[in-house]
Amino acid sequence: MIPPSILDRRRLMLGSAGLGLLGLGGCATTSAGAPALAPSSVPFAEQYPPIRPLHARMDRVFDITVCLRPFRAQGPRIEAETVGDTLVVHNYGHGGSGWSLSWGSGTLAVRKAMAGSPREIAVVGCGAIGLSSAILAQEAGARVSVYAKDLLPDARSARATGSWTPDSRIALTDKAGAQFPVQWEEMARISFKRFRRYLGLADSPVEWSDRYFLSDPPNEPEPARAGPELDFASYIDRIRDLTPRAEILPAGASPFPGAGVRRTSQMQFNVADYGHTLMADFLARGGHIEHREFQSLADLATLKEKVVINCPGYGARALCRDESIVPVRGQIAWLIPQPEVNYGVYYKDVSMLSRRDGIVVQALWGGDMFGYGNDQEVVDRAEAEKAVKTLAELYGRMKPV
Numbered sequence: 001m002i003p004p005s006i007l008d009r010r011r012l013m014l015g016s017a018g019l020g021l022l023g024l025g026g027c028a029t030t031s032a033g034a035p036a037l038a039p040s041s042v043p044f045a046e047q048y049p050p051i052r053p054l055h056a057r058m059d060r061v062f063d064i065t066v067c068l069r070p071f072r073a074q075g076p077r078i079e080a081e082t083v084g085d086t087l088v089v090h091n092y093g094h095g096g097s098g099w100s101l102s103w104g105s106g107t108l109a110v111r112k113a114m115a116g117s118p119r120e121i122a123v124v125g126c127g128a129i130g131l132s133s134a135i136l137a138q139e140a141g142a143r144v145s146v147y148a149k150d151l152l153p154d155a156r157s158a159r160a161t162g163s164w165t166p167d168s169r170i171a172l173t174d175k176a177g178a179q180f181p182v183q184w185e186e187m188a189r190i191s192f193k194r195f196r197r198y199l200g201l202a203d204s205p206v207e208w209s210d211r212y213f214l215s216d217p218p219n220e221p222e223p224a225r226a227g228p229e230l231d232f233a234s235y236i237d238r239i240r241d242l243t244p245r246a247e248i249l250p251a252g253a254s255p256f257p258g259a260g261v262r263r264t265s266q267m268q269f270n271v272a273d274y275g276h277t278l279m280a281d282f283l284a285r286g287g288h289i290e291h292r293e294f295q296s297l298a299d300l301a302t303l304k305e306k307v308v309i310n311c312p313g314y315g316a317r318a319l320c321r322d323e324s325i326v327p328v329r330g331q332i333a334w335l336i337p338q339p340e341v342n343y344g345v346y347y348k349d350v351s352m353l354s355r356r357d358g359i360v361v362q363a364l365w366g367g368d369m370f371g372y373g374n375d376q377e378v379v380d381r382a383e384a385e386k387a388v389k390t391l392a393e394l395y396g397r398m399k400p401v
């Protein structure tokens with residue numbers, strides 16, 4: 001049997017984990033001194049835009065944020081229960097895939113919530129899942145109020161990488177039910193289609209970008225893995241038709257060192273603008289937002305709305321006393337934006353994604369297990385320094401091609 005760590009690697013190599021592949025620039029001669037390839041060295045059809053250097057320095061880190069992925073071994077909880085006289089439809093536990101699956105998951109939850117055609121719906125939570133569920137409930141014809149302790153950009157969702165990663169830490173292969181892969185595919189396809197609406201807008205809430213995955217040096221031993229590894233589910237092959245496959249770049253076609261350079265294109269969410277757009281869309285449709293904290297599930301039955309879509313994310317552990325939610329800690333060091341760096345890189349278990357609102361640098365030592373079971377939402381500066389240093393070492397070895 002192939003060890004999960006190798007499977008993780010393989011998923012990255014194929015571009016499925018969304019952690020970012022690294023990319024290249026097999027490019028022709030450019031103006032402004034950009035790295036360029038001699039036109040004869042790389043076939044025209046293999047040429048790509050130039051790779052501009054990342055300024056990977058700690059003095060350019062303007063923030064370090066920490067967030068907990070709400071992971072459930074069996075996959076997200078999307079089911080209805082009755083609490084007193086209230087129908088509560090749960091929609092939580094999306095691991096590292098909450099942004100990516102938000103519209104599909106919201107669609108399933110809203111179907112359940114609208115079964116009795118209620119005129120009013122309450123949504124608990126104002127993160128990726130709550131806001132998308134709320135907008136979908138409006139579209140289904142309900143008057144919607146959102147109740148939440150924290151609103152975006154203060155909700156945890158604002159501290160995510162912002163990549164199309166629909167099966168990142170979404171379930172464990174042997175714990176998800178037999179029907180879950182089918183449900184996952186439906187959610188992923190609905191979401192993917194919906195993001196189409198946010199492409200090409202003025203402030204690029206959603207856009208496509210190149211990702212490069214570097215395996216350099218190719219024979220370096222696997223980094224030490226902390227503790228036992230779990231078999232995180234991989235469903236990406238079910239939706240292979242949606243996104244391009246990773247391609248191996250011809251040797252010398254990019255300024256990245258080593259021969260193992262793979263490139264693909266992926267959707268990214270510029271979360272600052274995308275979150276703002278969702279809030280504006282919800283309010284423009286007559287939505288109402290109220291700051292409120294609930295102590296228990298029974299509290300939800302005190303709301304005037306008798307149908308509630310419950311989207312508390314990691315908060316479900318306390319609110320619903322649901323210990324199936326496991327925290328998976330993730331930290332981001334934010335580098336000052338560099339608009340000319342329009343790609344993402346994955347190198348030595350460090351992921352970099354250039355977003356409009358900052359350059360996301362994240363350590364993933366040990367792959368999907370990194371941060372598993374860790375609920376410490378405190379900044380670890382040494383972790384950030386090591387991740388930035390890894391990228392500095394990479395860019396220090398690069399040369400214009």
Ligand SMILES: Cc1cc2nc3c(=O)[nH]c(=O)nc-3n(C[C@H](O)[C@H](O)[C@H](O)COP(=O)(O)OP(=O)(O)OC[C@H]3O[C@@H](n4cnc5c(N)ncnc54)[C@H](O)[C@@H]3O)c2cc1C
Binds near residue numbers: 068101128156311331
């Ligand atoms: C480092 C990191 C990187 C990630 N990268 C990606 C990525 O690239 N792509 C991707 O798709 N996903 C990514 N994720 C996962 C994604 O961020 C989560 O799956 C998603 O944010 C979950 O959204 P949510 O709305 O369920 O939770 P949250 O954003 O936590 O929202 C929960 C809401 O419920 C409210 N709430 C909770 N409890 C209560 C209560 N008791 N009373 C009232 N209100 C309450 C909160 O205030 C908040 O408004 C990443 C996560 C991390 C940590």
